[in-house]
Amino acid sequence: MGRVEGKVAFITGAARGQGRSHAVRLAEEGADIIAVDICHDIETNMYPLATPEDLQETARLVEKLGRRVVAVQADVRDRSQLTAALERGVAELGGLDVVVAQAGIMPSHGEPPTMTGWIDVVDTNLLGVINASHASIPHLKEGGVIIATGSAAAFMTGMQIAQPGKDPGGAGYQYAKRALSEFIHELARNLAPRSIRANAVHPTNCNTDMLNSEPMYKAFRPDLENPTREDALPAFPAQQAMPIPYIEPVDISNAVVYLASEEARYVTGLQLRVDGGSYLKFHDFHV
Numbered sequence: 272m273g274r275v276e277g278k279v280a281f282i283t284g285a286a287r288g289q290g291r292s293h294a295v296r297l298a299e300e301g302a303d304i305i306a307v308d309i310c311h312d313i314e315t316n317m318y319p320l321a322t323p324e325d326l327q328e329t330a331r332l333v334e335k336l337g338r339r340v341v342a343v344q345a346d347v348r349d350r351s352q353l354t355a356a357l358e359r360g361v362a363e364l365g366g367l368d369v370v371v372a373q374a375g376i377m378p379s380h381g382e383p384p385t386m387t388g389w390i391d392v393v394d395t396n397l398l399g400v401i402n403a404s405h406a407s408i409p410h411l412k413e414g415g416v417i418i419a420t421g422s423a424a425a426f427m428t429g430m431q432i433a434q435p436g437k438d439p440g441g442a443g444y445q446y447a448k449r450a451l452s453e454f455i456h457e458l459a460r461n462l463a464p465r466s467i468r469a470n471a472v473h474p475t476n477c478n479t480d481m482l483n484s485e486p487m488y489k490a491f492r493p494d495l496e497n498p499t500r501e502d503a504l505p506a507f508p509a510q511q512a513m514p515i516p517y518i519e520p521v522d523i524s525n526a527v528v529y530l531a532s533e534e535a536r537y538v539t540g541l542q543l544r545v546d547g548g549s550y551l552k553f554h555d556f557h558v
Contacts, residue, residue: 274532276301279364281357283307283347283403284374286321288479289420291329292520293371293527298338300528302369305360306330306342307353313395315378315388315440318484339364347374347399354406367410369531370417372403378440379486388440396447397454404458404469413466418530419455420523421473421542422448423510423549441490448473452542459540468539472526475546476510476517512548 280297284290286308294304310323326342333340341363343356361367375396378388400419407417425448435442452471459469476482483500491506492498507516526545529535544550 272300274300274528274534275369278302278368278531279305279361279366280369280371280531281305281307281360281367281403281407282371282373283353283399284321284420285329285342286310286325287329288321288481289474289477289520289523290371290373291325291332292524293373294329294340295332295336296521296524296528297369297371297531298333298336298340300532301338302531303339303364304333304341305357305364305367306333306340307345307347307356308374309346310344313376313378313391315385315391316376317379317486318480320376347372347402348394350402350406353402357406357410361410366412367407368412368415370403370407370411370415371527371531372400372417372419374399374403375420375422375481377444377481377484377486379438384437384439386439388438389443392440392443393447396444397450400451401454404454408462408467411467414536415467416531416535417455417458417462417467417469418527419451419469419471421452421455421471423473423475423544423546425449425452425473426544426550427553455542456540463539468530468535470530470535470539470541470543472523472530473542473544473546474518474523475549476507477523478517478519482507482517510549510552511546512551515547518545518547 280302285306330340330342341360345352345356455471488498488503491503
């Protein structure tokens with residue numbers, strides 16, 4: 272306990288799933304929380320997003336742990352909204368030490384597929400990370416840290432695209448996660464002289480609403496017209512080298528706590544994979 276005692280953490284996508292888990296774990300370790308989420312659906316995202324009630328529940332769980340929380344509805348695609356939410360939190364909680372750019376979506380291609388899915392996922396998963404980082408940098412002092420959520424999908428190289436344009440949302444998801452990985456690398460390089468760190472954490476399948484949704488069931492079982500979770504579950508382990516279907520949000524949160532703590536005070540520019548060996552299925556060892 273107390274690994275981030277007295278720190279203030281700004282978390283996007285905090286209303287449920289990984290974001291809520293990060294908020295709770297950081298609060299358990301002594302941090303106060305600025306929790307941000309869009310709290311309404313995006314049309315191209317074919318599963319429901321979090322609600323205002325979900326964000327309130329995250330705030331309740333943080334307060335139950337005896338920590339302070341500022342919960343604000345804001346869209347990471349809009350830097351002005353994000354900046355206003357962050358500045359409100361900094362004013363109430365007294366500073367900023369940790370940034371967790373977690374917010375992410377996975378649009379389906381829809382019928383017929385349009386480029387709107389590409390735009391929405393790139394604006395959320397990539398621009399949202401950039402907006403959270405850039406809004407935060409003026410508030411971060413020596414010892415601060417930015418942590419972005421990537422994906423095992425960023426490392427799936429050499430995959431053939433049989434029908435370009437068929438699934439702009441899915442293609443945009445992979446692109447956004449690769450691009451944010453490079454962004455974090457360059458950000459870390461430029462922040463290092465200021466003793467501010469930047470790292471990315473890359474989950475594999477994670478047991479959240481994104482994975483437990485009809486579009487993901489179809490992605491894992493394209494041979495079925497209307498697959499259920501029970502149909503998709505046997506296919507989930509194909510993503511990992513370890514014999515597991517998915518990881519839990521807390522597995523990522525534990526990595527976030529480590530990167531946010533003084534234990535990782537010299538760790539920067541890291542692409543930390545919490546992926547059950549997914550990377551091992553796509554890459555030989557290289558330096």
